Amino acid sequence: MEFDIRMPIVRLDKTKIAILKEKISDPNITTRRLSQVLKDKYNISMSHARIAEIIKEMKETEVFRETVIPNENYFIFSFMEFSFDNKNFADNWRKTYEYLINCPNVILFFITDGIFRWKFIMVFRSFQEVSRWVHEFLKEHGKLVNDMNILIVYRILKFKFDDRLLDDLLDVK
Numbered sequence: 001m002e003f004d005i006r007m008p009i010v011r012l013d014k015t016k017i018a019i020l021k022e023k024i025s026d027p028n029i030t031t032r033r034l035s036q037v038l039k040d041k042y043n044i045s046m047s048h049a050r051i052a053e054i055i056k057e058m059k060e061t062e063v064f065r066e067t068v069i070p071n072e073n074y075f076i077f078s079f080m081e082f083s084f085d086n087k088n089f090a091d092n093w094r095k096t097y098e099y100l101i102n103c104p105n106v107i108l109f110f111i112t113d114g115i116f117r118w119k120f121i122m123v124f125r126s127f128q129e130v131s132r133w134v135h136e137f138l139k140e141h142g143k144l145v146n147d148m149n150i151l152i153v154y155r156i157l158k159f160k161f162d163d164r165l166l167d168d169l170l171d172v173k
Contacts, residue, residue, distance in 0.1 A: 081116035
């Protein structure tokens with residue numbers, strides 16, 4: 001799938017927002033339990049079979065993604081960002097972009113404004129892996145990079161998307 005920065009924000013109805021909120025709160029909730037929660041909490045009556053269909057549709061349209069992320073204490077996380085060597089951008093950006101998109105160490109890759117435009121959060125099993133990765137990356141893709149900033153994350157204090165972010169969409173107090 002080609003990344004398009006102009007992808008529209010998907011508009012969700014109250015039922016889908018409620019399902020999303022409850023799946024964020026409890027990713028392992030069963031559709032039977034979810035049916036009861038929707039009825040009790042949001043006054044939405046729906047069969048667990050229909051809820052399963054909606055969840056499948058939401059996954060297919062990437063309203064949410066299900067992923068397994070191991071406990072962060074087993075890995076070394078790093079935050080990396082780099083600025084471009086503009087004279088080499090046109091010839092090198094696609095190959096570097098595809099490498100980063102497909103790199104198993106990259107768990108989050110995003111673009112921002114400012115000098116350091118491409119940023120990514122990466123995961124490794126050792127500090128030696130971090131060093132090897134950076135060395136190999138610069139050897140292969142260094143023509144695109146003007147400057148690179150690497151930060152090792154030593155302690156993760158919060159790693160959670162909070163379902164309360166959707167409360168105002170449901171008028172939940």
